[in-house]
Amino acid sequence: MRFEPAQAFAPEPAYILLPFRFRRLPWDSERVLLSSLSGDWMVIPADRLPPLVAGEIDPGDPLRLDLEARHFIAASADRATLAPLLSQIRTRKAYLQEGPALHIFVVSLRCHHSCAYCQVSRRPTGQSRFDMAQDASIHAVERLFEWPSPTLTIEFQGGEPLLHFDRVRSLTERIVERNRSEGRALRFVIASTLHDLTDEQLAFFAEHGFALSTSLDGPEWLHNANRPRPERDSYRRTVEGIERARRALGEDAVSALTTLTRRSLEAPEAIIDEYRKLGFPSIFLRPLSPYGFALKTKTRTGYTIEDFLTFYRRALDHLLAVNRAGYRMDEVYASLLLSQLMTPFSHGYVDLRSPTGAGLGAVVYDYDGWAYPSDEARMLAAMGDFTFRLGRVEETVDTWLRSEAMQRVLEAGVAEALPTCADCVFVPWCGADPIDHYARQGDTIGHRPTSDFCRKQMGMFDLLLEKWEVSEPQDRGILESWAFRKEPSSALQAAA
Structure with a gap:
């Protein structure tokens, strides 16, 4: 019986890819908006997305540091920690602690x-x-x-x-x-x-x-x-x-x-x-x-x-x-x-x-x-x-x-777990609003692609991001002042 040497294992990727969502910019199809689990976001050229997913962003690439700081990637398994990511998620959801x-x-x-x-x-x-x-x-x-x-x-x-x-x-x-x-x-x-x-x-x-x-x-x-x-x-x-x-x-x-x-x-x-x-x-x-x-x-x-x-x-x-x-x-x-x-x-x-x-x-x-x-x-x-x-x-x-009414609300109340919403780049900053969907579509989950709520939210986010990105510095400063x-x-x- 002939012994075949074991196949060489592929080298470990230089970084761990964390979950994120993306969307091509409606006003510039050559670039994409990325959002991380923590709610951080960035815009990158569309041709950088495949190498990012493939683990091919070089350590010396400035994009690499930005991606890691915003929780799109993490260092290799022996050096990675999710503590900053989890802390930021807790901060964004802090309202849940008080009722x-x-x-x-x-x-x-x-x-x-x-x-x-x-x-x-x-x-x-x-x-x-x-x-x-x-x-x-x-x-x-x-x-x-x-x-x-x-x-x-x-x-x-x-x-x-x-x-x-x-x-x-x-x-x-x-x-x-x-x-x-x-x-x-x-x-x-x-x-x-x-x-x-x-x-x-x-x-x-x-x-x-x-x-x-x-x-x-x-x-x-x-x-x-x-x-x-x-x-x-x-x-x-x-x-x-x-x-x-x-x-x-x-x-x-x-x-x-x-x-x-x-x-x-x-x-x-x-x-x-x-x-x-x-x-x-x-x-x-x-x-x-x-x-x-x-x-x-x-x-x-x-x-x-x-x-x-x-x-x-x-x-x-x-x-x-x-x-x-x-x-x-x-x-x-x-x-x-x-x-x-x-x-x-x-x-x-x-x-x-x-x-x-x-x-x-x-x-x-x-x-x-x-x-x-x-x-x-x-x-x-x-x-x-x-x-x-x-x-x-x-x-x-x-x-x-413990009422049936509250259970119906809660079952459809987590946007990150809803069809279409789960994949939407805007979900870290959006809401589920099951009662609005019930009123408009007769179902607490509803059909997101035809939902007025979703079309409004996506349209508003697109408009504000476009204005912020393409405007003169004065207008960008005005929009940023609104955020605070x-x-x-x-x-x-x-x-x-």
Whole structure:
């Protein structure tokens, strides 16, 4: 029997390839965007990708050091350590350690307005049966303090919460009193039209350090069309409320957001200029959501994601021009995405969490004593779909977390484990948002390639990266400053 010498083993690769994702740049097909498990990223020539994967990047190549520093490759097995990579992942997911920090109390469904795009089932101002009852509010406060978060942001919503100010007052006072023994950091927010502010209310807000959030859809003609009142005075009353609140509480106490209808897409410059005229340092350009009256009136007020992205590109160009002219103003959602890209930290914005922020980052206590993992889940219930009801406020948080509704959210709540998302270059900075996919596609996982959520996210990331990369240094500096802006108010984060 003839003995054949053993085949020589191939030499070990010079480095270990760590998991990463990539995407050709839509504006330059000769280059690719890479993202690592840690959320680091870089752009390299497309022809460098095959040798990277094959383990052929030479030790003296400057690219080699950059790839190792950003956790795309590691040194050989006997010298490699994953400790820095794991530490950075823990930093990005730090919000998971504390539980929900945003707690939304819906104190009334009553409202003066008849907005066609409203996400909520609003009720006439005289129907007080749609106000939160005392018993429900007492139980809701008990549930609030069962959550472990050291910081609790309590946001009052409606309808118009000022129509049930007595409940806002009693809840605030009960929470403050209970907190004497709990020792949490409390932040109070109210989302209101600000139309009916009284001196008594402003004094109460000042005493408890409230932040106020309102809706301002643009100049008078647009705001009145989007947010009608019988008297056709919505814009005037909103502006008067903003100015009055600022005088009483300070310039920084009031924030605003705009909801975009089909009519709004024609006027990005006018919307931004209105915010500048009124002295706002930020603007939140929020597209329509598939809930409530917004869904019923979609054929009249709605538009495609492609239309939104075309609008957004115009808006971004104008915002950059406004900043170049010396007025500092950022767009809130762009700032949130850019902070994901430019910093190693996570802001914990509910829609950009993985695992999902629904139930893990926010909880909603509805006027009728039911609890939900997000405002979107509450809106679905208002439309007759109770899939995501957690339970009653009389039940414990532990019962809610074991509910079938929460299990459905969690099963589809990790973007890194979802079809298509698992391979997406943007997944380290994105979220799963199973309730949005359920609302749009009838399934918590959904079909990502045709998902409006995914098309919006990918379009926004592409646009911001393109602007950052191809712009003049001044514009690049403006975008980078947005990434490090102060944390947006919880009312803006909730996009209520």
